[in-house]
Amino acid sequence: MLWTRLVGAELPESVPVAWEIARDERFKDIAARGSETAEAAWAHSVHVDAAGLAPGRWYWYRFSALGARSTAGRTRTAPAPGATEPLQFAIASCQRWDHGHYAAWRHMADENLDLVIFLGDYIYEAAPGPASAGRVRQHEGSGAVRTLAQYRNRYAQYKSDPALQRMHASAPWITVWDDHEVENDYANDRSMGLESDFLARRAAAYQAYWEHQPLPNAVRPRGPDLRIFERYDWGRLARIHALDDRQYRDPQVCPPPGRGGSTTVTPAACPALLDARRTMLGAAQERWLAEGWRSDAGGWNLLAQQTLMARFAWRDPAQREAPDTPGGLYWTDGWDGYPAARARLLQGALERKAANVVVLGGDVHANYVADLKPDFDDAKAVATATEFCGTSIASEGLAQSRVDAALGFNPHVRHARSDQRGYVRFTLDAKSLQAQLRVLDDVRLADSAIRTAGVSRSRPAAPARSPHRPAVASILAVTVPFFALVLCGYLGAHSRVLPQSAIPGLNAFVLYFALPCMLFRFGAGTPFAQLVDPALMGIYAACALALIAFTIVTTLRTGAAGTGVGLKDAAFGALVAAFPNTGFMGVPLLVALLGERAAGPVIATMLVDLTMTSSLCIALAQVHAGTAGDAGLRAALARAGRGVLVNPLPWAILAGALFGAAGWTLPAVVGQIVRMLGDAATPVALFTIGAVLWRAGQHAHTRTPPAQFIPVALIKVFVHPLLVLSGGLLLNAAGVPVPAFGLTVLVLAAALPSASNVSLLAERFEADNGRVARIIMASTVIAFASFSAIAWLLGAGGAP
Numbered sequence: 001m002l003w004t005r006l007v008g009a010e011l012p013e014s015v016p017v018a019w020e021i022a023r024d025e026r027f028k029d030i031a032a033r034g035s036e037t038a039e040a041a042w043a044h045s046v047h048v049d050a051a052g053l054a055p056g057r058w059y060w061y062r063f064s065a066l067g068a069r070s071t072a073g074r075t076r077t078a079p080a081p082g083a084t085e086p087l088q089f090a091i092a093s094c095q096r097w098d099h100g101h102y103a104a105w106r107h108m109a110d111e112n113l114d115l116v117i118f119l120g121d122y123i124y125e126a127a128p129g130p131a132s133a134g135r136v137r138q139h140e141g142s143g144a145v146r147t148l149a150q151y152r153n154r155y156a157q158y159k160s161d162p163a164l165q166r167m168h169a170s171a172p173w174i175t176v177w178d179d180h181e182v183e184n185d186y187a188n189d190r191s192m193g194l195e196s197d198f199l200a201r202r203a204a205a206y207q208a209y210w211e212h213q214p215l216p217n218a219v220r221p222r223g224p225d226l227r228i229f230e231r232y233d234w235g236r237l238a239r240i241h242a243l244d245d246r247q248y249r250d251p252q253v254c255p256p257p258g259r260g261g262s263t264t265v266t267p268a269a270c271p272a273l274l275d276a277r278r279t280m281l282g283a284a285q286e287r288w289l290a291e292g293w294r295s296d297a298g299g300w301n302l303l304a305q306q307t308l309m310a311r312f313a314w315r316d317p318a319q320r321e322a323p324d325t326p327g328g329l330y331w332t333d334g335w336d337g338y339p340a341a342r343a344r345l346l347q348g349a350l351e352r353k354a355a356n357v358v359v360l361g362g363d364v365h366a367n368y369v370a371d372l373k374p375d376f377d378d379a380k381a382v383a384t385a386t387e388f389c390g391t392s393i394a395s396e397g398l399a400q401s402r403v404d405a406a407l408g409f410n411p412h413v414r415h416a417r418s419d420q421r422g423y424v425r426f427t428l429d430a431k432s433l434q435a436q437l438r439v440l441d442d443v444r445l446a447d448s449a450i451r452t453a454g455v456s457r458s459r460p461a462a463p464a465r466s467p468h469r470p471a472v473a474s475i476l477a478v479t480v481p482f483f484a485l486v487l488c489g490y491l492g493a494h495s496r497v498l499p500q501s502a503i504p505g506l507n508a509f510v511l512y513f514a515l516p517c518m519l520f521r522f523g524a525g526t527p528f529a530q531l532v533d534p535a536l537m538g539i540y541a542a543c544a545l546a547l548i549a550f551t552i553v554t555t556l557r558t559g560a561a562g563t564g565v566g567l568k569d570a571a572f573g574a575l576v577a578a579f580p581n582t583g584f585m586g587v588p589l590l591v592a593l594l595g596e597r598a599a600g601p602v603i604a605t606m607l608v609d610l611t612m613t614s615s616l617c618i619a620l621a622q623v624h625a626g627t628a629g630d631a632g633l634r635a636a637l638a639r640a641g642r643g644v645l646v647n648p649l650p651w652a653i654l655a656g657a658l659f660g661a662a663g664w665t666l667p668a669v670v671g672q673i674v675r676m677l678g679d680a681a682t683p684v685a686l687f688t689i690g691a692v693l694w695r696a697g698q699h700a701h702t703r704t705p706p707a708q709f710i711p712v713a714l715i716k717v718f719v720h721p722l723l724v725l726s727g728g729l730l731l732n733a734a735g736v737p738v739p740a741f742g743l744t745v746l747v748l749a750a751a752l753p754s755a756s757n758v759s760l761l762a763e764r765f766e767a768d769n770g771r772v773a774r775i776i777m778a779s780t781v782i783a784f785a786s787f788s789a790i791a792w793l794l795g796a797g798g799a800p
Contacts, residue, residue, distance in 0.1 A: 001172070003214040004063045004070060006044035007156065013040045017065040019048050025060050025072065038065065042220075043152050043211040049218075055080040056235070073169035076114060079235035084298075086429040087234050089115040090438075091304070093178070093362025094392035096124045097158060098135040100443030104393045104422050105163040107438065107450040109170045111425055116171055117240070119362035120178025120306040121395065122213075123154045125205075136444050144183070146201050151208035159212065163446075175213050176228055176242050178306040178363050181205055185261030185333055187251040189224075192261035199224040229285055231292055238300040238428060241289060245306050248282025252332040262333030264314060268321035273330065273337065280338040281345075289345065293354035298430050300356045301349070307334045307363035308389045309342060310370035313409045317377065326377070328409070334364070346384045347374040357385035358433060358458065364389060365397035366418035367437050369456050376412060383412075386458050388435050390424040391417070394443055420453060433458045 006015055015038045023029040031053060038044040046063065053059060056079035063070040079085040090113055095102065108116070127139035145154050159165065182205040183191050183198075191198040203224040210221050219227050226247075232240040252262050254270035267273050279286060294301055313336075315329035330336035349357050359372060367390060371383035391397065397418035407416055420439040427434045437453040 001214045001216055002046075002048040002050055002061050002073075002075065004046045005212065006038050006046075006065060011040065011044055014038065015044060015065050017046050017063055019046070019061065019063050021050055021053065021059050021061045023057075023059060025074075027060065027062070027072070031059060043208070045211040047215065047217050049216050053077050056083060056085055071169065075172045078233065079237075081233065081235060083235035084237045084430050085235055086427065087115065087238060088113050088425075088427055089117060090423050090425045091117045091119055091360050091362065091388070091390045092393050092423040093119040093306075093390060094121040094365055094395040095158070095164075096121070096180075096392070096395040098127060098137055098139055099392075099396050100136050100394035100421060101446040101448070102161045102163040102393060103440055103443065103446055103448040103450070104438070105161070105167040106446075107440075108423055108425075109163070109166045113171045113425070115234075116167065116173045117242075117302075117304050117360060118173060118175045119304060119360065119390070120176055121180040121363065121392075122175070122177070122209075123151075123158050124180045124395075125151075125154070125183055126180075146204070148204040148207060151205050152211065155208055155212040173214055174232060174240065174242055174304065175215075176244060176304060176306060177209060177246065179246055179333075181209050182246070185252070186246065187249050187260065188247065190251045190260045192259055194258075194260055229281075229288065236296070236299060237430060238302055239292070239294045240302045240304055241292060243281060243289070243303065243305040244285065245280050248285055249280050249338070250278045252337055253278070254332065262331060262337070264329055264331050266315070266321055266327070266329050268325045268327075270332075271325075273332070274326070274339065276340040278338050278340060280335060280341040286341070286344065286348075290348045290352065293349055293352045293357075295353040295355055298355070300358060300428060300433065301354050303357065303359045303385075305359065305361055307361050308366075308368055308370075308387070309335045309359050309361055310368065310372055310387050310389075310413055311336055311339070311342075311376040311410065312368075312406065312413065314406050316409050343374045346372055350374065350384050356433075356458070359385050359387040359389075361387065361389035362392070364418075365392040365395050366403065366416060367391045367420055367422075367424070367439070367453070368413060369415040369435070369454075370410075371412045371414065373412070379411075388424055388426075388456070391420050391422055391437075391439070393423065394421060397421075415454060415456070417453070422450065422453075 002019060002021075004017070006017070016035050017038050018035050019033065020027060020030055021032045023031050032050055034048070036046045036048055038046050050061075055077050058074060058076045060072050060074055062072045088111070090108055090111065092104070092108070124139075126144045127142060128135070140153060140157050141150070145151050159168075179186055182202050183193075185192045186198070186202070189199055189202070191201070195201065203221070206221045206224060206226040210219070210226060215228070227244075228242065228247075229244045230242050232242065234240065251260060253272040253275075254263065254265050255261055256263055265273060272278075281289065311328075311330075312334075313328035313330060315327070317326060317328035320327040330339075335342045357372075361368075368387065370387045370389070372385040372387050373381045373383050375381055397420075400417065400419040403416050403418045407413060415437075417437075417439075420437070421443040422437070422439040425436045425438050427436075435456045435458075437455075438450055439453045440448045440450050442448045
């Protein structure tokens with residue numbers, strides 16, 4: 001992205017501007033050229049979306065118009081998608097003109113950086129009058145800027161600084177704004193002064209921002225709206241998420257009477273501070289960020305946002321003003337004013353296994369290095385991310401004594417200096433991230449020297465385990481539907497109140513309504529990677545192979561006993577055994593190949609797997625019992641085979657892959673359905689489909705002797721969950737985090753197909769042998785309870 005602006009008296013309304021991009025500094029080897037029109041309506045700015053350039057190399061560019069030629073600038077392209085080329089970059093923010101000179105930019109231009117990330121407050125909208133004392137240099141004009149012409153003039157003054165010009169011509173920039181590009185402490189459509197026409201002022205400020213920054217034509221502002229949040233990939237090494245925490249946020253809580261903006265409050269005096277609905281980024285941007293984390297091993301997630309994310313309490317949080325209310329004193333304009341939104345962001349990164357998250361910030365005019373976690377009150381919690389909040393280029397900071405006095409209340413903050421001006425320089429590769437805090441000797445001197453005040457190094461690590469175990473209510477919501485499924489069968493066997501004809505309907509309700517409701521309720525904010533952990537799919541694959549081997553062996557043994565079956569029947573039985581399990585094995589494979597966009601069919605495949613296994617159990621029971629004879633066995637396998645042919649699973653996987661290729665992610669699709677049809681729409685649809693499938697399978701169930709289900713039911717109820725739990729135990733012991741909820745769902749899903757058969761056993765086997773039915777019932781309940789509890793303990797936050 002190339003940018004320039006024409007300045008001068010009496011420019012025409014439109015001016016053709018030629019541009020050139022060369023592979024060499026002398027412009028002997030031209031890579032691309034073209035022409036753009038600079039229009040007075042857009043301050044004669046030029047935004048060139050250059051295309052067709054080679055990845056991972058430096059280029060030089062220049063502009064020509066009205067007989068004049070610009071000086072040459074240098075830029076570069078990002079590496080190819082699979083490259084792991086190191087990245088040299090710096091973060092900077094807050095360059096108030098009258099607080100100091102731009103010596104920091106002069107030194108940064110000598111660093112030979114690949115990239116500059118500017119994190120807000122490029123200009124300052126307010127300025128004291130010319131007579132203000134102690135100012136290094138003066139803003140043009142006095143008072144706050146409000147009109148488009150005034151914002152343009154303020155940018156022109158800032159960009160006249162030669163050190164800043166040189167830095168712009170030395171490397172590409174990624175820019176986001178903070179508040180002073182419009183007005184101090186503004187929030188969405190509310191100004192600090194509660195102006196009635198604030199959106200008109202915001203529209204002028206946003207237009208001037210676009211006119212003076214390297215932003216593409218595609219995001220040209222429309223009135224008071226301008227999208228600046230975006231992602232940028234540096235090959236396979238890093239993904240940069242650039243955020244906007246001003247345009248979409250909720251207003252600051254509990255402002256002083258008669259105005260908006262920030263203040264400092266305690267949770268007891270301002271309960272709204274803890275409102276879980278409040279957002280810093282807006283719901284749409286939160287979803288966008290949650291869906292965009294990179295989880296590939298060895299990669300990095302760099303979160304470029306405006307301010308300090310770590311909690312910084314100005315009063316001891318342990319001193320509570322009310323028994324049930326947290327303590328502390330917090331500034332409401334930063335993330336401390338939106339603690340629930342911060343927790344959602346960090347917990348979301350944890351749940352989606354975002355790799356090596358590093359938060360970059362500015363705004364507070366101080367150098368901070370901190371550990372981030374969703375719950376700062378949990379001293380034992382493992383950090384979710386590391387934060388580097390850089391100091392200002394020129395803007396003055398708080399007294400260091402105030403920061404020092406509060407450090408004892410914030411043990412997660414490892415470095416804090418508010419008396420330094422400068423920037424942070426980073427060196428990033430696959431092995432580590434090194435940060436150098438570069439600080440000026442004296443910001444009031446244009447030729448100030450610079451030094452490195454500190455060096456911090458971070459190394460890539462596996463995503464941290466969640467510091468929280470699931471709530472008891474969550475565990476109950478997972479287990480109760482399964483207990484209810486078995487209880488329906490028990491009531492059918494022992495109760496004279498419920499008619500026998502009601503039992504299949506109750507089972508169908510639990511299996512196809514209660515279970516989907518549970519999955520969608522807890523899956524709405526749960527990423528695919530946690531619901532169905534790809535690492536656990538290997539364990540499930542082992543279970544499937546064991547089931548296939550069991551099918552082949554028992555079929556061949558039955559054939560040897562003289563029932564007239566052989567290798568062909570064994571092979572077909574193995575196919576029937578293998579096919580339902582592709583639901584769990586095929587989806588993670590697609591996710592591994594295509595990324596999380598292929599996660600669409602996960603819920604459908606889980607439910608289809610449950611229904612298909614009922615037909616499989618019929619066939620296996622026939623084989624194991626050895627009483628069906630050749631004709632009966634072939635009939636049972638044929639029933640299962642017909643189920644395979646009409647199984648919607650392959651179509652679900654194909655649809656999910658197509659949805660993924662179109663960019664439709666599972667949370668987006670589910671969210672859209674829920675918004676359009678209501679929360680109950682999807683479970684009701686699944687219940688309807690499930691009821692039809694259930695009735696289609698009832699005929700086969702009622703014609704099969706109950707005793708033939710016993711071996712397969714016990715194997716699937718106990719062996720499969722036990723194997724999954726063993727895998728989770730081994731993974732945790734090896735240091736690989738296993739999410740508690742995902743493990744619980746897998747364990748119970750491994751046993752659920754047999755639960756439906758067990759309920760039928762309890763219903764129909766009572767007439768033959770009530771003691772055996774009760775043993776099977778008790779064993780199933782004990783298995784579910786034990787496996788659920790162990791899965792909870794083995795999951796994230798539990799003991800390895």
